[in-house]
Amino acid sequence: MSTTDEARVTEAVEQLLAEHDPKQVDKVTFRGAVYDAGLAWIHFPEGWGGMGLAPTHQRIVEKALREAGGPSMDQTQFFGLALAGPTVVSHGSEDLKSRTLRRMYTGEDAWCQLFSEPGAGSDLAGLSCKAVRDGDEWVVSGQKVWNTMAHLANKGMLVARTDPDQPKHKGLTYFMVDMTAPGVDVRPLRQITGEAEFNEVYLDEVRIPDADRIGDIGDGWRVSMTTLMNERTSIGGGGGGGPRPAGSGPIAEAVRIWNDLPEWARTDAHRDRLMQLWVQAEALRLTNIRAGQARKAGNPGPESSISKLMLALVNKDIYAYCVDLLGAQGLIDYDFDMRRADAIGLEGPPGSARKMFLRSRANSIEGGTSEIMKNILGERVLGLPGEPRVDKDLPWKEVPR
Numbered sequence: 001m002s003t004t005d006e007a008r009v010t011e012a013v014e015q016l017l018a019e020h021d022p023k024q025v026d027k028v029t030f031r032g033a034v035y036d037a038g039l040a041w042i043h044f045p046e047g048w049g050g051m052g053l054a055p056t057h058q059r060i061v062e063k064a065l066r067e068a069g070g071p072s073m074d075q076t077q078f079f080g081l082a083l084a085g086p087t088v089v090s091h092g093s094e095d096l097k098s099r100t101l102r103r104m105y106t107g108e109d110a111w112c113q114l115f116s117e118p119g120a121g122s123d124l125a126g127l128s129c130k131a132v133r134d135g136d137e138w139v140v141s142g143q144k145v146w147n148t149m150a151h152l153a154n155k156g157m158l159v160a161r162t163d164p165d166q167p168k169h170k171g172l173t174y175f176m177v178d179m180t181a182p183g184v185d186v187r188p189l190r191q192i193t194g195e196a197e198f199n200e201v202y203l204d205e206v207r208i209p210d211a212d213r214i215g216d217i218g219d220g221w222r223v224s225m226t227t228l229m230n231e232r233t234s235i236g237g238g239g240g241g242g243p244r245p246a247g248s249g250p251i252a253e254a255v256r257i258w259n260d261l262p263e264w265a266r267t268d269a270h271r272d273r274l275m276q277l278w279v280q281a282e283a284l285r286l287t288n289i290r291a292g293q294a295r296k297a298g299n300p301g302p303e304s305s306i307s308k309l310m311l312a313l314v315n316k317d318i319y320a321y322c323v324d325l326l327g328a329q330g331l332i333d334y335d336f337d338m339r340r341a342d343a344i345g346l347e348g349p350p351g352s353a354r355k356m357f358l359r360s361r362a363n364s365i366e367g368g369t370s371e372i373m374k375n376i377l378g379e380r381v382l383g384l385p386g387e388p389r390v391d392k393d394l395p396w397k398e399v400p401r
Helices: 003-019 027-036 055-067 075-091 094-106 220-236 250-260 268-294 304-331 353-364 370-381
Strands: 111-114 130-134 137-145 155-161 172-178 184-189 198-209
Touching: 003 027, 003 055, 027 094, 075 094, 075 111, 075 155, 075 172, 075 220, 130 155, 137 155, 137 172, 155 198, 155 220, 172 198, 172 220, 220 304, 250 268, 250 304, 250 353, 268 304, 304 353, 304 370
Parallel strands: 111 155
Antiparallel strands: 130 137, 137 198, 155 172, 184 198
């Protein structure tokens, strides 16, 4: 970290706090001032919420704002801050960046992700949602699924097929869609936990201005990779934010339950398993820190798939262990009433092991399945031969479905 750059960031934070007391102004006003000062995404270009510096400097900002009582990120902002922001700043037009970046940072806009489809889950390039050009607009029809928090979003990241005559990876285009537009229908998907955190979204001749296109026509695959790599980095890191302390996250719930057990229940076998899980959780935490420090300004590489894959495995193992420790009590004290979630369920508060035992099943699916993560690691990190792909060069409309 450059001492000069660190001094620039520190000075900018001090000036921000001197002019805007977070305890005296509302959240939107304060976060708008943070954006204008270039402290929202420190590695973004100047003028777009950043200072063009290494992302490691962001922790200076986060620490100072937290100590000053600044507002924390709302759960509805996660997709905007972690996914849409990096995508728009990398591929969006100047006009689109000016209309979206500040509002997604202040929380005035909440975003969701419209990628997966019933017939093209892990194979994003196989999607069939179509967009047809009509003058300065695109008419979009299709169905998306597993759209986290779409019921709370007013903006969506949408990938649609604009040229069925091209191979499946080349005929895609990326759009920003107004989730309140006519023809957008958001329906809940009830999970095994009883919540409806996910949704299915139907688009029936939804009109999207060409000005809301992100990237070039037909370049949707490359643009979507920016979103997906940032998603995997965020999920692998436990939902975003700065480096977490040792023993936090899901492993903290296991330790809490262990400490509440009577002495006779703390068997050597349970103790050994707890230590194994602690080591795995700590290795994952340190991997995330190392990856974050090494990452240059810009888009993360395929190494983010390591953290994403391991998060799914470790989380499931930890919460299964928690339920084992609870014994028969693991079967009670949780209701399965249908309710709309208002937060992303990657982790739970103390006492939520019963719910998270069920919810953690989704960790191996959301953000890319564990099977896909293994393919990415094998091919793009280890350099192993790729799997046969017989439809790679066929026009999409000729691919058997």
